[in-house]
Amino acid sequence: MQIETLRDVLLWTKEFHQHLSQCLSHCVDKNTDERARxxxxxxxxxxxxxxxxxxxxxxxxxEHALNTWCYEYVNKQPVVQHAHCDAPFSELDSEQIIEIIVNQHQQVIELYRFLASRADIPSAREMLTSLRLLEEHELMRMVQSTNRFEDM
Incomplete structure (x- = not known):
């Protein structure tokens, strides 16, 4: 995907989460570990x-924030590529699954941090900061919730 504006970054992020959701869902029935499922x-x-x-x-x-150009920044800080899902989570245990998810989300968080630090328009900086905080909060929530599965 060619990323040129912050709208493209949002579209990419949406596709990232959608693809990850589908990949995780695809692997549920293939994993033999109940906790991992x-x-x-x-x-x-x-x-x-x-x-x-x-x-x-x-x-x-x-609209001003969404139409902000960012392609030169994205070229310097490449985004996580959507990997083709050939059931990569089907053979992993719960700890390995969490490690991969955390790593991928941290890359998205770093992208938002990088873009916000270089945004000239206050509305773009605010949007990117809000997105970064959302991703950080949701990552923390996912990790805490999955840790509860370990207590079962």
Whole structure:
């Protein structure tokens, strides 16, 4: 996907969460570990929710912020590529699943942090900061919730 504006970043983020949700969901029935299956199902639902939240930013966001060009920044700080889902989570245990999810979300958080630090328009900086805070909060919530599965 060619990313040129912040609207494109939001579209990419939405696709990232949607793809991850589908991939996690695809792997639920293929994993033999009961705890891992529960975590995969939970994370899939959570990623689907994040897709909807990011979509809300796109539909209600400030047009000036959404139309802000960012392609030169994205070229310097490449985004996480959507990997083709060949059931990569089907053979992993719950700890390995969480590690991958955390890593991928941290890359998205770093992208938002990077873009916000270089945004010249206050509305763009505010939107990117809000998105970064949302991603950080949701990542923390996912990790805390999946840790509860370990207590079962």
């Amino acid at each position: 529960m975590i995969l199902a939970y994370l899939s639902d959570h990623e689907e929710s994040l897709t909807k939240v990011v979509n809300g930013f796109e539909t209600t966001g400030n």
